[in-house]
Amino acid sequence: MDRIHKFIRKLSADEARRALEAITLVREGRLNTLDVRKLKGRENEYRVRIGSIRIQFVKKETYNHITDIEFRGDHTY
Structure with missing residues (x-):
């Protein structure tokens, strides 16, 4: 099982729902309603911020690729 699914499985039901909604929006390219910042x-x-959860992704020409998801911390990026 990959890191993203494993991380989501450990979240509360509400956090998991919000994270999955954000992942869906990122994959579909609908970023206008999300808190998105370019990584220096x-x-x-x-990265997308969902409360204390951070979702990292790479913008490709035709899609966005989710690379990581974890709680905010000193080592997040």
Whole structure:
């Protein structure tokens, strides 16, 4: 099982629902309703903030690829 599914499984029901909704929006490219920031020093890498959860993704030409999901912390990026 990959890291993203394992992380979501450990969340509360409400947190898991919000994270899955955000992942769906990122994959579909509908970023206008999300708190998205470009990661400094990284090309085409961004993060979405959902409360204390951070979702990292890379913008490709035709899609967005989710690379990581974890709680906010000193080592998040």
